[in-house]
Amino acid sequence: MKVLVAVKRVIDYNVKVRVKADNSDVDLANVKMALNPFCEIAIEEAVRLKEAGTASEVVVVSIGSKSCEEQIRTALALGVDRGIRIDTEEGPDSLSVAKLLAKVVEKEAPGMVILGKQAIDSDNNQTGQMLAALLDRPQGTFASEVKVEGDNVQVTREVDGGLQTVELAMPAIVTTDLRLNEPRYASLPNIMKAKRKPLEVISPDDLGVTVSSNISLLRVEPPAERQSGIRVGSVDELVEKLRNEAKVI
Ligand code: AMP
Numbered sequence: 001m002k003v004l005v006a007v008k009r010v011i012d013y014n015v016k017v018r019v020k021a022d023n024s025d026v027d028l029a030n031v032k033m034a035l036n037p038f039c040e041i042a043i044e045e046a047v048r049l050k051e052a053g054t055a056s057e058v059v060v061v062s063i064g065s066k067s068c069e070e071q072i073r074t075a076l077a078l079g080v081d082r083g084i085r086i087d088t089e090e091g092p093d094s095l096s097v098a099k100l101l102a103k104v105v106e107k108e109a110p111g112m113v114i115l116g117k118q119a120i121d122s123d124n125n126q127t128g129q130m131l132a133a134l135l136d137r138p139q140g141t142f143a144s145e146v147k148v149e150g151d152n153v154q155v156t157r158e159v160d161g162g163l164q165t166v167e168l169a170m171p172a173i174v175t176t177d178l179r180l181n182e183p184r185y186a187s188l189p190n191i192m193k194a195k196r197k198p199l200e201v202i203s204p205d206d207l208g209v210t211v212s213s214n215i216s217l218l219r220v221e222p223p224a225e226r227q228s229g230i231r232v233g234s235v236d237e238l239v240e241k242l243r244n245e246a247k248v249i
Contacts, residue, residue: 001111001148001170003046003055005080006101007039007062009071010121019222026121026220035071038116040078041176044183045146046114047079054148055111057081061104063097065089069199076194077186083199086207093213094122096204098130103207105135110171112153117142117175128175138168142177 011017011026012034018027035043049055060075062068063086072083086100105113118125132139140146140155144163147154148170156165158177168174186194204211232238242249 001049001055002057002059002108003049004105004108004110004113005039005042005046005058005060005075006097006113006115006127007043007060007071007075008036008116008119008121009033009062009064009068010036010119013037013120017222019220023219023221025217033067033070035074036116036119036121038118038120038176038178039071040183041178041180042114042116043075043078043080044181045143045174045176046112047184048181049112049146049148050079050081059084059108059110061086061101063088063092063100072199073191073194074186076197076199077191078184079190080197082197085199085201087201087203088211090211090213092211093215094124094127095130096209096211096213097127098134099209100204100207100211101127101131102134103209105131105171107207112148112170112172112174114174114176117177128173132173135171135173137171137173139173139175140166140168141175143174144177144179146174146180
């Protein structure tokens with residue numbers, strides 16, 4: 001079985017996000033970029049399936065400009081066999097990403113597609129669901145455990161107040177939650193080996209998809225600055241401030 005993993009290049013989660021002076025977007029100039037953390041979890045799960053002998057090949061796909069190849073190479077260093085970049089300049093919206101991924105799925109015929117549950121830049125949490133709908137295939141979202149049993153996959157899902165286990169006929173779409181696994185670090189020899197692994201670049205035209213967006217970004221604002229805390233002298237003072245200043249009791 002082949003496993004296809006979709007990965008997105010996003011701002012590194014350790015970086016404090018800056019907004020452009022005209023509030024038109026997030027400022028990406030000279031900002032450290034990285035693999036979306038939920039996509040790292042997706043890669044780890046696919047590589048573990050290969051190590052267990054369940055998957056025969058792991059292919060990673062990323063949609064974006066040439067800079068995404070840095071994240072594809074990282075995935076290759078983590079154990080992925082081959083990479084595909086679909087070349088787009090502007091960041092496409094989720095539906096365009098799902099349409100492009102659907103075409104790659106038709107071409108590659110994987111038994112499982114693993115995506116992150118959300119990209120931490122746009123927080124959309126919709127690409128996996130859209131892909132499953134476009135392909136008319138079952139989906140197991142927010143996975144905290146993935147078990148392949150013959151032609152089916154059992155996905156334990158993190159739902160409100162507990163866990164739910166569903167069984168999906170493969171090919172299936174799985175999206176990863178935080179507790180699915182702990183991703184490994186790439187070793188130096190594997191980083192070197194990754195440079196020689198195949199990375200194919202294709203265009204949306206090659207897949208017969210027109211990238212468009214129905215969404216316009218109107219404005220981005222940073223969160224309000226937090227006030228610094230104060231030290232109170234007594235319990236009475238604390239109660240007085242909670243009652244009269246914060247008005248929470
Ligand atoms: P989202 O629905 O935008 O929150 O993204 C959920 C998941 O969809 C991500 O974790 C990726 O697995 C996949 N995805 C989103 N955008 C891209 C992209 N540009 N290239 C490849 N995969 C993507």
